[in-house]
Amino acid sequence: MLALCALPQSISCIKTGHSRGLDWSFLLLWFFGELLMILYTFERKDIPLLTNYIVNLVFVIIMLRYKIRERK
Numbered sequence: 812m813l814a815l816c817a818l819p820q821s822i823s824c825i826k827t828g829h830s831r832g833l834d835w836s837f838l839l840l841w842f843f844g845e846l847l848m849i850l851y852t853f854e855r856k857d858i859p860l861l862t863n864y865i866v867n868l869v870f871v872i873i874m875l876r877y878k879i880r881e882r883k
Contacts (some may be wrong), residue, residue, distance in 0.1 A: 815864040819868035828882030830874045838878055842871050 837860075847867040849860045852860040 814866040817867055817874070821870040821873045824857065824874050824877040828877065830877040831881075833874060833878060838871065838875050842868070842875060845871060 820830075820833075845864050848864045849861065849868065852864060
């Protein structure tokens with residue numbers, strides 16, 4: 812379920828074309844946290860956790876994309 816918790820926000824960003832309600836600090840900390848956890852779980856070969864973090868990273872990248880460049 813943790814892998815899907817960012818799905819509703821990602822869908823909202825796609826529908827509205829922006830992520831104005833999300834702070835830069837929140838998104839960047841989330842992004843780098845996911846990257847570091849991917850490195851950690853990759854080394855341990857923990858496939859379920861690795862899948863969780865990769866899915867979450869994809870959702871965070873979607874939100875960052877709309878934070879950097881809004882759709883017009």
